Amino acid sequence: MTRLAGASSGVYGSGAALKLLPGTLFYAVFFAIPLIALLVLSFWQAQGFKLIPDASLANYEKIATSQLYRTILWRSLLVGFTTSLIVVPLAFATAFIMRFILESRGQMILQLILLSLFSGYLVRIYAWRTILGKQGLINTTLQWLGLTDAPLEFLIYSNFAVVVTLTGLLLPLAVLPIYSAMLNVSRDYLDAARDMGAGPAYRLRTILVPMVLPGIRTALAFTFLLSAGDFVTPALVGGSQSILIGSVVADQFRGIGSNWPLGAALVFVMTASVLAVFLFMMRLIKAATR
Secondary structure: OHHHHHHHHHHHHHHHHHHHHHHHHHHHHHHHHHHHHHHHHOOOEEEOOEEEOOOOOHHHHHHHHOHHHHHHHHHHHHHHHHHHHHHHHHHHHHHHHHHHHOHHHHHHHHHHHHHHOOOOHHHHHHHHHHHHOOOOHHHHHHHHOOOOOOOOHHHOOOHHHHHHHHHHHHHHHHHHHHHHHHOOOOHHHHHHHHHOOOOHHHHHHHHHHHHHHHHHHHHHHHHHHHHHHOOHHHHHHOOHHHOOHHHHHHHHOOOOOOOHHHHHHHHHHHHHHHHHHHHHHHHHHHHHOO
16 A cells, blocks of 8 residues: 555656656746846946856946936836725725625626727826826816816826826736735624724734735735836836836847846846835735734
């Protein structure tokens, strides 16, 4: 029996390894190997149009000592944090309405959310640009109502415009994982807690949020990582004071005066910073639900 069990476990083990092989190869070829190559590149130097293999921390020292890079990095993290702070609660509220209030129409609303994703990324950015622009929908309406005499300057080419546009772009992506997690939450848990005298806030904090935490974590990762590293939105609706780290990285890999090693170093500095802030935000959420 022992030999039979050992042979059976060996067969199942080899079968499981074979099933994992395609995913492992995909991960290695398209993620791990490029990431390692980028890490090695970050220690090299660029002179003119030539890459010089090196093992130097000069690129990281340049980033650490540059006020410009520190400012842009801080702005990127702030934009990502602010966008997440707006998007995730809105997505949670939307998913809650779909799951527990408009339950019969939840799937229809989900289809509408999915339909909104079929429009192109640039199309949606330009849509927000026409809404926020000086001659856009908001400014035109405010002037028509007589509430303002001139267009509101802060609505476009500002950090405000970047956050608003990113909120509109990322909200559907944040709703999907939270709603998916809520589908696994039975209404009976909330009803039982209510019958025992628990208020709405207590039920939300101690029952619903902990059970939906995997979906919240995914939505937070989507929102924070994509908004902090985005470079298309700041280029189209942000001004010169709204440049994010993604734009700086993109400039280092293209055009005249590009510096690939410095761009690679910026990628890892940004990745480490984003990961640290993300873990901090997750600790705050867990602490709030205890």
